[in-house]
Amino acid sequence: MPTDWQQRYETADTPWDKGAPHPALVDFLQAQPPRGKILVPGCGLGHDVRALARVGGEVTGLDIAPGAIARAEAFAKTGGENYLCADLFDLPPDLRASFDWVWEHTCFCAIEVERRADYVRAVVTALKPGAHLLAVFYLDPGVEEGPPFGVSITELDALFSPHFEVVKEWTPQRTYAGREGREQMRLLRRRD
Ligand SMILES: C[S@@+](CC[C@H](N)C(=O)[O-])C[C@H]1O[C@@H](n2cnc3c(N)ncnc32)[C@H](O)[C@@H]1O
Structure with missing residues (x-):
């Protein structure tokens, strides 16, 4: 059965939330801060959004759960970030072909496996031609049943x-405790 994400936030059943941006994103930002418009799908409470905004990005954090967006919006702003409660699979028209970067972190692994092609299509739709997808993929979460x-x-x-x-x-x-050796970072460029 698909996960009821709003309910997970309402019941504070959010073990993925570490209260801080992904350490590998922090390291990447030090070396190569992305500029321009950045989309963070499945942004949760927005820790990564704020890290990206702090180094100058114009960042949109998108999440399907209103409870996540409300809590993300309650944090003090760090720069040019905004939040949107929407379904990645039904992107608002004004978000299409408009991003220079997408940052992927625990959205892809949260999506039902049979919707992965839809995930790829959604990210391609959001990005401008030649734009970048930076991702940390959870190769082996070490659980029998996901997400x-x-x-x-x-x-x-x-x-x-x-x-x-x-x-x-x-x-x-560097990663969160317990995820060592289980992830892969990829910097991908959308084909024109
Ligand atoms: C495992 S959580 C990760 C949240 C955040 N990236 C983090 O690491 O704290 C997955 C997030 O994706 C969101 N999500 C799931 N399906 C979505 C969809 N179709 N569109 C937008 N967000 C979605 C959920 O509401 C949830 O906040």
Whole structure:
């Protein structure tokens, strides 16, 4: 049965929320702060959104759960961020082909496995041609039943390579406790 995300927030059943941006994003931002318009799908409470906004991005945090968006909006602003309660699979027209970057972190692994092609389509739809998807993929969450749903490198290649070229990929040096060696970072560029 699909996850009721709003209910997870209402009942404070949010083990994914670590109260801080992903350490690998923090490291990336120090080396290469992305500029322009940035979309963070499935942004939750917005820790990553605020980290991206702090270094100059014009960031939209999008989440399907009103409870997540309300809590994200309650944090003090760090820069040019805004939040939107919407379904990634039904992007508002004004968000289409409008982003220079998408930051993916625990949205892809939260989506039902059979909707992964829809996820890729949604990200392609949001990005301008030649724009970037920076992602930390949860390869092996170590749970029998998701979410989070793991993914293999082979599946990532099959899903994303028709639309994206891989600019760079690496194992994050820093992550949250318990996720060591379970993730893969990828910097992808949308094909024109
Ligand atoms: C596992 S949580 C991760 C939240 C956040 N990225 C973090 O790490 O704290 C997945 C998030 O994706 C959101 N989500 C799930 N399906 C979505 C959809 N179709 N459109 C937008 N957001 C969605 C959920 O409401 C939830 O906040």
